[in-house]
Amino acid sequence: MINIENITEEKVLSVLETIVDPEVPVLSIIDLGIVRKIEIYDAVTKPASAGVRVFITPTYTGCPAMDVINMNIRMALLENGFTNIEIKTVLSPAWTTDWMTEAGKQKLKAYGIAPPNIKQQVCMVDAFHEEEAIQCPHCNSYNTVLISRFGSTACKALYKCNDCKEPFDYFKCH
């Protein structure tokens, strides 16, 4: 159990690191970069009413995983002895794939999902605009082709590798 006076942000963070994205279960919510701030209040001054506030930001506005993530944060913190828990959603600044950690990108690739390219390749409105090559997570070839801009979830696009012939998901830039 947690002794309320000894709560630190690191302790909260270590609990949050165990929570994964339900759609991409190799990524923690820290890897994804959706935890924006952790606030601990009244820990020393009023231990009886002390608590923790976690600020998260949605990846996509319609992402159905957000409600599940919200609940999982609450459950994990409760299990670890935290009692007063507030989870707040902040929209601004808007989440971007740039906030995904390097470790997260490596985990994605190992899982068979091509990690997002760096920011310069964010979607342009121009039709049939040439997009930068996406590396196949299986054979590392750049000889790949877009099948559909919308994949199995809102955050992914569907690609195919012309060399190893495997289809794969690409976590698209956002």
Add this chain to the structure above:
Amino acid sequence: MTLIPNYKFLIPYILHLADNTLILAQRNSEWCGHGPVLEQDIAITNISLDLLGQARNFYQYAAELVNQSTNQPINPATEDTLACLRDTRDFKNCLLAEQENGDWGQTILRQFLFSNYQYLLYEKLKENTDQQLAAIAAKALKEVTYHLKWSTEWVIRLGDGTEESHQRMLHAIGELWPYVDELFINAEYEIALLNDSIGVDVASLQPPWNKKTEEVFSEAKLEVPQNVFGQKGGKQGVHTEKLGYILAELQFMQRAYPNSVW
């Protein structure tokens, strides 16, 4: 000094933004399991999900203001009550959003016409003095960029495709064009808010919208119709008969089982 929001106009304006996205999301979701090919079925439902997410953000914000303005009522407004317990005359979506899916070409064209408008709208709204509207728009703009690109490519493929697909696009233009003008006519709540620099003057979006549409249509071998009589009224709650059918399906659960939750 804290600024008291102009509830009288701000609430209907946010509901207008929310209703646009909810109704179009509902329409697009009707394709679920019926798309012409699997990948495009997934694409149109993904777009539907993005729009539904935007609707939730707008409804949550509207609910907050409704409750503030009525001094925390016994039955507070929520995103669910606003979406599921208002009737047709209370909905403020543009008529374009509620038009029937028709064939794939008509759905694509409706999405292109709307995404083109929404892209320009959010680009301005994200700089707005209303911080919450600006935040929602900034986030949604990234998603709308994908919608606009996707629907643009499909308008070109179908317009400049086979004789059959070209004919169907011509038919879709005929069906949907009467609902284009309304997008660019400011409602009374928009005009009132513009005095406080809140919201976007939609009339100013028409020239860039026309330019983009002409570019895409010329590539798609389609022509922008001229002098089409424009229908209006949706933003004031006067809808085509189609909205009632949409709401009957959308609101069924809350009406049949009041207060049910996920």
